[in-house]
Amino acid sequence: MTAELLNGRELSDELKEEMKHEVEILKQQNIHPHLTVILVGDNPASKSYVKGKEKACDFTGISSNLIELPESVSEQELLQVIEGQNNDKDVHGILVQLPLPDHIDEQKVIHAISPLKDVDGFHPVNIGKLVNGEETFLPCTPYGILTMLESKNIEIEGKRAVIIGRSNIVGKPMGLLLLERNATVTYCHSRTQNLRELALEADILVVAMGREHAVDGSYVKEGAVVIDVGINRMDNGKLTGDVEFESAKEKASYITPVPRGVGPMTITMLLKNTIKAAKGLSEK
Ligand code: GUN
Numbered sequence: 001m002t003a004e005l006l007n008g009r010e011l012s013d014e015l016k017e018e019m020k021h022e023v024e025i026l027k028q029q030n031i032h033p034h035l036t037v038i039l040v041g042d043n044p045a046s047k048s049y050v051k052g053k054e055k056a057c058d059f060t061g062i063s064s065n066l067i068e069l070p071e072s073v074s075e076q077e078l079l080q081v082i083e084g085q086n087n088d089k090d091v092h093g094i095l096v097q098l099p100l101p102d103h104i105d106e107q108k109v110i111h112a113i114s115p116l117k118d119v120d121g122f123h124p125v126n127i128g129k130l131v132n133g134e135e136t137f138l139p140c141t142p143y144g145i146l147t148m149l150e151s152k153n154i155e156i157e158g159k160r161a162v163i164i165g166r167s168n169i170v171g172k173p174m175g176l177l178l179l180e181r182n183a184t185v186t187y188c189h190s191r192t193q194n195l196r197e198l199a200l201e202a203d204i205l206v207v208a209m210g211r212e213h214a215v216d217g218s219y220v221k222e223g224a225v226v227i228d229v230g231i232n233r234m235d236n237g238k239l240t241g242d243v244e245f246e247s248a249k250e251k252a253s254y255i256t257p258v259p260r261g262v263g264p265m266t267i268t269m270l271l272k273n274t275i276k277a278a279k280g281l282s283e284k
Contacts, residue, residue, distance in 0.1 A: 001222060003252035006148050012264035015147075016060055019271055023061040026278060033278035035064040035093040035119065035270075036085045040078065040104070041071035046097045053095070056267045062274055075104045079112050086114040093119035093274040098169070116280075119273035122168065130173060133180050137273045142174040144265025145206065145227050146181075152254060154225055157182040160201050164188045164215065164242075165208030170229055174206055195219075207242045217247030226252040229262050 023033060035057055039050050050066060057064040067081060078096075085094045094117045100106050110118075115125040121137040129136035138146075149156060161183040165171035175185045183204065188195055190209075199205055199219040207215050208229035220226055226249075230242030241258030249255050256262055 001251065001253060003226070003249040003255040004152075006152065006225075006227070006254050006256045007260060008144070008148060008256060008262055008265040009260040011148060011151050012268040015268050016056065016271065019060045019062075019268075019275060022275060026275070027061070031278050032090070033062045033093075033275050034091050035062055035095065035274045036067060036088075036091050037064060038067045038069065038078070038081060038085075038094070038096045040069045040073055040097070040100055043099070046099075050097055052267055053270060056271055057274075060271055062271060071101050073104075075108065078104060078109060082109065082112045086112075086117065091117065092278040093117055093270075095120055095270065117277055119270055119277055121173070121273065127168075127173070130176050130180075137276065138177065138269070139169060139173040140266045140269040140273065141170045141208075141229060141262060142177050143269040143272070145174060145229075145262060146177055147269065148227075148256070148262075148265060149204070149225070154204075154254065156204070159183050159203035160186070161204040161206065162186045162188060162199055162202035163206045163208070164192075164195070164199065165206075165210070165229070167208065170208040171206075174208070178204065209242045211242055212240055213244040214242050215248070216244035217249075217251050220248050220251035222251055223253045224251065226255040227262065228256050228258050231258060231263060 037050055037053055039046060054064055085091050094113050096109055100109060110122045113123055115123045118126050118137055121139040126136045156178060161178045163171050163175045166187055166189045175187055179185045186198055188198055196219050200221050202221060202224050204225045206227045210230060212232040226243060228241035228243040232240050234240050239259050
């Protein structure tokens with residue numbers, strides 16, 4: 001079998017067109033969706049992500065502002081900046097780009113963002129709602145993956161989903177979302193034994209390890225759906241995923257490329273969450 005591509009770029013472009021229209025209508029109702037992005041320090045990858053977010057906001061008519069703080073900013077100062085944004089009624093969404101410098105407690109910062117403006121879906125109140133199956137802001141990467149699966153009518157109910165990676169941002173919420181849709185979910189991570197054996201059981205295999213080509217076709221069951229969350233820069237400067245694409249695509253029924261797979265969807269779902277926040281809604 002040669003897999004069909006799950007083209008995140010294309011789907012993302014379609015969704016952004018729809019959102020552009022939705023934002024126009026909201027503006028006629030005097031609702032002007034606004035996202036504040038807070039960037040601490042000079043991490044080049046973070047800077048590049050933040051630029052992508054600004055560009056996507058511009059395209060859809062969502063207004064955004066970037067608050068840049070020096071690497072040396074104190075935790076207290078950052079918390080005060082967040083408090084200011086929490087209290088600004090014109091701001092609907094707040095995103096603090098991660099990672100933060102070592103002297104700042106990331107969890108403390110996430111706790112400080114109003115759950116009603118937490119468009120990343122990282123606040124413990126929103127994670128708790130996700131665990132309970134209540135309406136909330138869904139973390140953008142898993143939400144984007146789910147949207148890609150749904151766009152192809154890929155069945156989730158009753159399927160075996162194997163998630164490799166247990167980060168708070170991707171792996172953990174991904175498993176919860178698939179469980180909520182009645183998949184049978186297995187979490188794997190760096191200490192997992194017999195990783196290949198477990199991966200081979202997956203109907204839906206989500207790989208979020210952060211390690212170049214950690215998984216190849218020998219980990220993929222014939223006909224499985226393979227979702228590659230990794231973004232790694234190779235020695236030749238090109239981007240590649242956690243999955244060795246060429247061998248995996250020969251086994252999979254669907255596969256995401258890197259780039260143009262999961263990445264563009266993450267930003268797109270951030271826009272969706274910002275619009276939701278502006279409407280005063282969150283979604284299951
Ligand atoms: N750093 C890497 N991914 C993300 C994300 O989805 N949100 C935030 N805030 N920081 C990130």
